[in-house]
Amino acid sequence: MSNYDQLISHYQTINHFNHAQAMLGWDAAANMPAGGNEARSNAMAELSVHVHRLSTQPQLSEWFNNAENETLTTEQTASLREMKRQWLQATLLPEELVQAQSKAGSKCEHAWRTQRQENDWTGFEKNWKEVVTLSREEAQIRSDILGLTPYDAMLDKFEPDTTTVSLDVLFSDVKTWLPELIEKALAKQQTESIIMPSGIYPTAAQKSLGLDIMKLLKFDFDHGRLDQSVHPFCGGVPSDVRITTRYDESDFVQALMGIVHETGHARYEQGLPKAFAGLPVGEARSMGIHESQSLFFEMQIGRSKDFITHLLRLSKDAFNAHKDPVFTEDNLYKLYTRVDKGFIRVDADELTYPAHVILRYEIERDLINGLIEHTDVPEVWDEKMKATLGISTKGNFKNGCMQDIHWTDGAFGYFPSYTLGAMYAAQYKATMTQTVDIDAAIKSGDLTPIFQWLSDNIWSQASLHTTDELIKRATGETLNAAHFKKHLEGRYL
Amino acid sequence: MSNYDQLISHYQTINHFNHAQAMLGWDAAANMPAGGNEARSNAMAELSVHVHRLSTQPQLSEWFNNAENETLTTEQTASLREMKRQWLQATLLPEELVQAQSKAGSKCEHAWRTQRQENDWTGFEKNWKEVVTLSREEAQIRSDILGLTPYDAMLDKFEPDTTTVSLDVLFSDVKTWLPELIEKALAKQQTESIIMPSGIYPTAAQKSLGLDIMKLLKFDFDHGRLDQSVHPFCGGVPSDVRITTRYDESDFVQALMGIVHETGHARYEQGLPKAFAGLPVGEARSMGIHESQSLFFEMQIGRSKDFITHLLRLSKDAFNAHKDPVFTEDNLYKLYTRVDKGFIRVDADELTYPAHVILRYEIERDLINGLIEHTDVPEVWDEKMKATLGISTKGNFKNGCMQDIHWTDGAFGYFPSYTLGAMYAAQYKATMTQTVDIDAAIKSGDLTPIFQWLSDNIWSQASLHTTDELIKRATGETLNAAHFKKHLEGRYL
Numbered sequence: 009m010s011n012y013d014q015l016i017s018h019y020q021t022i023n024h025f026n027h028a029q030a031m032l033g034w035d036a037a038a039n040m041p042a043g044g045n046e047a048r049s050n051a052m053a054e055l056s057v058h059v060h061r062l063s064t065q066p067q068l069s070e071w072f073n074n075a076e077n078e079t080l081t082t083e084q085t086a087s088l089r090e091m092k093r094q095w096l097q098a099t100l101l102p103e104e105l106v107q108a109q110s111k112a113g114s115k116c117e118h119a120w121r122t123q124r125q126e127n128d129w130t131g132f133e134k135n136w137k138e139v140v141t142l143s144r145e146e147a148q149i150r151s152d153i154l155g156l157t158p159y160d161a162m163l164d165k166f167e168p169d170t171t172t173v174s175l176d177v178l179f180s181d182v183k184t185w186l187p188e189l190i191e192k193a194l195a196k197q198q199t200e201s202i203i204m205p206s207g208i209y210p211t212a213a214q215k216s217l218g219l220d221i222m223k224l225l226k227f228d229f230d231h232g233r234l235d236q237s238v239h240p241f242c243g244g245v246p247s248d249v250r251i252t253t254r255y256d257e258s259d260f261v262q263a264l265m266g267i268v269h270e271t272g273h274a275r276y277e278q279g280l281p282k283a284f285a286g287l288p289v290g291e292a293r294s295m296g297i298h299e300s301q302s303l304f305f306e307m308q309i310g311r312s313k314d315f316i317t318h319l320l321r322l323s324k325d326a327f328n329a330h331k332d333p334v335f336t337e338d339n340l341y342k343l344y345t346r347v348d349k350g351f352i353r354v355d356a357d358e359l360t361y362p363a364h365v366i367l368r369y370e371i372e373r374d375l376i377n378g379l380i381e382h383t384d385v386p387e388v389w390d391e392k393m394k395a396t397l398g399i400s401t402k403g404n405f406k407n408g409c410m411q412d413i414h415w416t417d418g419a420f421g422y423f424p425s426y427t428l429g430a431m432y433a434a435q436y437k438a439t440m441t442q443t444v445d446i447d448a449a450i451k452s453g454d455l456t457p458i459f460q461w462l463s464d465n466i467w468s469q470a471s472l473h474t475t476d477e478l479i480k481r482a483t484g485e486t487l488n489a490a491h492f493k494k495h496l497e498g499r500y501l
Numbered sequence: 502m503s504n505y506d507q508l509i510s511h512y513q514t515i516n517h518f519n520h521a522q523a524m525l526g527w528d529a530a531a532n533m534p535a536g537g538n539e540a541r542s543n544a545m546a547e548l549s550v551h552v553h554r555l556s557t558q559p560q561l562s563e564w565f566n567n568a569e570n571e572t573l574t575t576e577q578t579a580s581l582r583e584m585k586r587q588w589l590q591a592t593l594l595p596e597e598l599v600q601a602q603s604k605a606g607s608k609c610e611h612a613w614r615t616q617r618q619e620n621d622w623t624g625f626e627k628n629w630k631e632v633v634t635l636s637r638e639e640a641q642i643r644s645d646i647l648g649l650t651p652y653d654a655m656l657d658k659f660e661p662d663t664t665t666v667s668l669d670v671l672f673s674d675v676k677t678w679l680p681e682l683i684e685k686a687l688a689k690q691q692t693e694s695i696i697m698p699s700g701i702y703p704t705a706a707q708k709s710l711g712l713d714i715m716k717l718l719k720f721d722f723d724h725g726r727l728d729q730s731v732h733p734f735c736g737g738v739p740s741d742v743r744i745t746t747r748y749d750e751s752d753f754v755q756a757l758m759g760i761v762h763e764t765g766h767a768r769y770e771q772g773l774p775k776a777f778a779g780l781p782v783g784e785a786r787s788m789g790i791h792e793s794q795s796l797f798f799e800m801q802i803g804r805s806k807d808f809i810t811h812l813l814r815l816s817k818d819a820f821n822a823h824k825d826p827v828f829t830e831d832n833l834y835k836l837y838t839r840v841d842k843g844f845i846r847v848d849a850d851e852l853t854y855p856a857h858v859i860l861r862y863e864i865e866r867d868l869i870n871g872l873i874e875h876t877d878v879p880e881v882w883d884e885k886m887k888a889t890l891g892i893s894t895k896g897n898f899k900n901g902c903m904q905d906i907h908w909t910d911g912a913f914g915y916f917p918s919y920t921l922g923a924m925y926a927a928q929y930k931a932t933m934t935q936t937v938d939i940d941a942a943i944k945s946g947d948l949t950p951i952f953q954w955l956s957d958n959i960w961s962q963a964s965l966h967t968t969d970e971l972i973k974r975a976t977g978e979t980l981n982a983a984h985f986k987k988h989l990e991g992r993y994l
Binding site for chain 1: 514517518520521524525528532533534535536537539540541543544546547548551721722723724725726738739740741778779
């Protein structure tokens with residue numbers, strides 16, 4: 009057996025344990041009663057340790073060295089590159105640091121759940137100090153090994169090959185036009201009337217409607233299912249993708265669009281190439297590309313006028329609401345494109361969302377690079393919120409810098425993915441329009457041509473190319489914020 | 502660390518992987534879409550290989566030898582005995598035989614699924630020959646190592662310390678009175694009228710009723726849940742027990758009693774001692790003792806007149822059937838104690854069930870001990886069916902010897918557990934009556950005193966004692982078929 013084949017076999021073994029881990033994680037969120045938590049956590053920790061052991065086995069180093077001198081096809085070369093990337097990620101941090109981070113992160117996150125509710129910055133800050141210190145240590149080690157700046161080395165975990173230099177260009181562009189666009193959209197919106205949902209929308213009806221929408225979006229029910237959880241997510245494995253949503257019986261708006269969003273994630277996973285199933289090269293390219301699929305489904309398809317027409321038809325039947333004035337094309341479209349300057353990122357609309365992300369990006373970049381300290385964060389947050397959305401979070405920690413879970417356990421470098429995803433999605437749309445009549449496809453209810461484009465250009469490509477290559481092959485250029493601007497102006501002006 | 506402690510730690514590690522395996526198995530039956538099967542099977546096979554590797558690690562032999570000379574408490578001695586028992590089970594067969602059996606069993610079982618429908622004995626017999634040959638080989642190896650007869654060595658997998666000698670005594674006793682008792686019950690039944698369910702009983706109502714019944718039976722919902730699957734079972738882990746049932750909208754009878762049955766299995770698991778969680782000594786004693794719990798719930802509690810009164814009250818509400826003549830105390834009791842001489846074991850009632858089990862026991866005993874050949878089975882089956890239930894299965898293979906899944910992959914030695922469980926349950930009842938007013942407890946709706954007895958005598962004892970010791974401590978004597986006879990006579994005469 010060649011060393012390349014040894015590696016393939018080894019990474020398939022790892023994949024089997026990751027399969028177990030993924031399903032246990034989904035089950036813990038979707039099914040498990042609270043009393044099952046301790047045994048589950050122990051089982052999942054054991055699986056993690058085992059996967060880490062497999063991922064850092066001493067002979068891998070030799071296999072990688074030898075495999076690089078073996079004769080490989082282009083695809084095998086890409087496969088080797090991605091296995092090596094995962095191996096490097098698994099081996100570059102000393103085990104003691106990983107353990108210290110896991111401990112400090114768990115402690116900080118656990119306490120945060122009550123500290124946030126109590127607006128207790130002082131208590132949070134004490135735990136968070138250690139998380140930030142260890143993350144900076146991690147960033148420095150990654151930086152030394154990868155030859156990147158500390159923050160870029162953290163970005164690399166979620167967005168390989170994306171750098172501060174490119175993000176600064178993209179995001180400073182957005183900052184030149186976004187605040188004005190938000191103001192214009194709000195001014196336009198003020199001249200319009202809207203009817204908010206005020207009925208009872210039973211969970212069973214919302215679920216059945218959600219399943220209809222998933223069918224319209226060609227979710228493959230032979231390879232996945234829809235369930236409920238407190239925080240909606242897309243989990244499972246490519247051959248069995250588990251998406252979840254949550255239902256609010258007084259409002260159907262969020263659950264339905266949540267299902268559209270998660271279906272985008274799911275179809276990416278379901279569309280990954282079978283030939284590389286279970287191998288790193290067969291996995292999704294990055295968090296940003298993953299988000300580009302969910303946001304293409306949510307923003308480019310889901311909130312389009314033609315899709316809203318389908319939503320209207322299906323909702324009226326599901327809720328037996330043929331006479332309810334909430335359910336008109338015009339009103340439903342307004343509900344799904346409403347703009348509001350609020351404190352909370354996860355509740356933000358399409359237009360203000362990037363402001364929340366850019367704020368976090370700038371803070372975590374400077375924090376990891378040592379330009380600010382963790383105690384500076386509340387003040388910097390307040391300043392930036394005032395500058396971009398014109399609202400103050402002074403003393404309001406729980407709706408300010410304490411609102412997200414990400415930083416509590418040190419997931420620095422993740423936030424940019426959300427807005428990168430939105431930008432990629434707008435760029436796909438601009439290219440796709442040249443060969444696909446998108447509006448006609450949505451209107452007809454047969455969205456196949458759209459999905460075929462996504463499959464050809466993104467899903468089937470998995471991690472065969474770097475992100476920049478993938479985007480260039482799909483759209484003819486690397487990421488360009490102009491498409492995003494044009495999309496938002498088209499919708500909100 | 503002592504060698505005993507090394508073993509404890511090692512078996513806890515194994516338990517974490519078994520946890521993953523149990524949840525993946527439950528998920529495959531209760532949730533997984535068909536398209537997820539291939540990846541799931543691969544992941545579960547990998548986990549099996551890993552558990553087998555951990556269970557047969559070379560240093561275990563030395564740890565066991567040394568631990569036996571360490572100073573241990575009584576409980577630790579029991580714990581060591583049970584770890585050693587599992588180690589022996591894992592190591593005593595050569596790997597090639599296990600693999601050959603797995604292959605032949607999968608092939609035979611898979612083909613059986615269509616062969617049974619087509620009544621294709623000739624096709625089945627070709628595959629089954631290999632399964633039987635390999636099982637005899639297994640029995641011989643177990644026999645040589647354990648010093649038991651070949652069939653007793655197979656029994657030992659499911660019912661440690663139970664032997665053909667004891668089963669022959671118990672079952673030949675049953676055979677002296679069962680056929681006559683069945684005839685008398687049928688004659689009595691013929692004089693009575695019964696109204697069969699003929700309405701529509703919606704799945705949602707059946708499920709909600711099932712949950713109410715589980716509450717009455719004090720199922721711990723913080724450590725378990727109820728779901729649906731094609732074949733009802735009790736899975737998961739003791740801290741998170743997953744029971745399933747199936748619903749037939751034209752008949753509620755089976756689903757409800759199925760839930761009572763699985764709740765019995767579940768409460769045993771939920772009641773296992775926390776102090777030994779994850780260790781062999783903390784597991785259920787045997788298949789027969791497990792079945793004694795489900796059958797105590799189903800036969801001793803569930804089909805009692807006082808419990809039927811609760812069922813009636815809850816069902817009337819759930820199905821809004823206050824005027825339906827099916828729902829009277831008398832009629833519901835008749836439905837749940839109806840006797841019928843049929844071909845199929847899984848559809849059999851309480852009274853004829855033992856006849857089905859004893860027939861299988863006698864055939865598999867003689868088959869494994871080499872007294873008959875696999876080609877003799879249809880004829881022997883027909884003779885025994887005629888002798889016990891007076892019905893012929895000549896040429897009717899699908900409703901005869903091809904009806905069960907057990908033999909298709911070589912699970913010889915399992916069948917006796919079902920009737921042992923029914924007998925144990927009747928014997929508990931006879932003892933419990935001396936200190937607990939069982940009828941009054943059921944009537945009151947607070948069954949705590951009954952569950953306390955089961956917890957004290959069975960659940961909390963896990964595998965601390967051998968089966969005979971366990972039963973003697975609980976009831977003052979080893980298994981005695983007289984209690985079973987008395988119970989059946991009381992109900993059916």
